[in-house]
Amino acid sequence: MSVIGFGGIPIQGVDAGEAGRVVRAALEEGITLFDSARVYTDSEEKLGRALQGRRREVVLATKSMARDRAGMAREIETSLAALRTDCIDLYQVHNPGSEEQLTQVLAPGGALEALEAARAQGKVRFVGLTGHSRPLLARALGCGRFDTVQLPFSPLESEACGDVLPAARAAGAGVLAMKPLGGGALGKLPRAALRRGLELGVDVVLAGMDGVEQVRENAAAGRAEGPLGAAELEALEAECARWAGEFCRRCGYCKPCPNGLDIPFLLLIEAYYTRYELEDWARARLAALSKRFTDCQACGQCTERCPYSLPVPELMARAAERVR
Numbered sequence: 001m002s003v004i005g006f007g008g009i010p011i012q013g014v015d016a017g018e019a020g021r022v023v024r025a026a027l028e029e030g031i032t033l034f035d036s037a038r039v040y041t042d043s044e045e046k047l048g049r050a051l052q053g054r055r056r057e058v059v060l061a062t063k064s065m066a067r068d069r070a071g072m073a074r075e076i077e078t079s080l081a082a083l084r085t086d087c088i089d090l091y092q093v094h095n096p097g098s099e100e101q102l103t104q105v106l107a108p109g110g111a112l113e114a115l116e117a118a119r120a121q122g123k124v125r126f127v128g129l130t131g132h133s134r135p136l137l138a139r140a141l142g143c144g145r146f147d148t149v150q151l152p153f154s155p156l157e158s159e160a161c162g163d164v165l166p167a168a169r170a171a172g173a174g175v176l177a178m179k180p181l182g183g184g185a186l187g188k189l190p191r192a193a194l195r196r197g198l199e200l201g202v203d204v205v206l207a208g209m210d211g212v213e214q215v216r217e218n219a220a221a222g223r224a225e226g227p228l229g230a231a232e233l234e235a236l237e238a239e240c241a242r243w244a245g246e247f248c249r250r251c252g253y254c255k256p257c258p259n260g261l262d263i264p265f266l267l268l269i270e271a272y273y274t275r276y277e278l279e280d281w282a283r284a285r286l287a288a289l290s291k292r293f294t295d296c297q298a299c300g301q302c303t304e305r306c307p308y309s310l311p312v313p314e315l316m317a318r319a320a321e322r323v324r
């Protein structure tokens, strides 16, 4: 498959006609991997419609948040119908967020049983796992039941080189990078960021795409040969250094906050508001929380626990100003 994959989040925001144009442009440019999820609203439907008649040319991946066998079995059928196919190449367990959830997925009666049964029936070819917690993913790979792992990975967030990537290699699993532009932080240097992600050892970078020009730029990054040039590498390193003091990896080591703030989620809301310009999404998530940016009492406990020493009180104060 192509080393640049089509991330299926952004096409939720365009109409079906534009989604079709973007997907056709991706095919013309040699992109053959398309990744979606049950929770990406109409992303699977749009991909299914746009890829009709081209199914054999592509590798289709999707994922579900179901944690038990019955729920996952239903989700697989829904995905098959939405994607207009009788077999999904890669079906992933979507982001188990805790040890308890992962244990449920792996246990008898868990979601993995449904995926393995679907594979035996020919409805799914490979079974994968996605997530944000590196220790959890590394542990899960040890069970030997996952063909792939998908996690946030970019030149800004490449710590997986020390744990998840070796665990994946040991398990014979492929590695898909989500958020290869650092959640938009490296958006000024997409070509360099995508290429560097691949150089660092992942198999595929999944870039979200909702415009034809963007598709062409991303696909060109995947076709480039040889290592990144010195000037591009220097610019990328400078950009990474610029973000180093404020880029949250959502690892959760800063928890718990004595005032009940969900620190990684609040910082994610701010990032989505400012970098992805998903202002309504961010406002709605913020409104649903009982503790918000201004509830931070600047006690500093989180900064002491954060492996990157992020100045969380300052970031909370800045977010309170920005997210309106």
Ligand code: SF4
Residues within 6 Å of the ligand: 247, 248, 249, 250, 251, 252, 253, 254, 255, 263, 264, 305, 306, 307, 308, 309, 310, 312
């Ligand atoms: S603030 Fe630091 S410890 Fe907390 S989630 Fe972000 S990077 Fe991890």
Ligand code: SF4
Residues within 6 Å of the ligand: 256, 257, 258, 259, 260, 261, 263, 295, 296, 297, 298, 299, 300, 301, 302, 303, 312, 313, 316
């Ligand atoms: S500094 Fe703010 S966010 Fe961090 S632990 Fe203290 S109150 Fe919570």
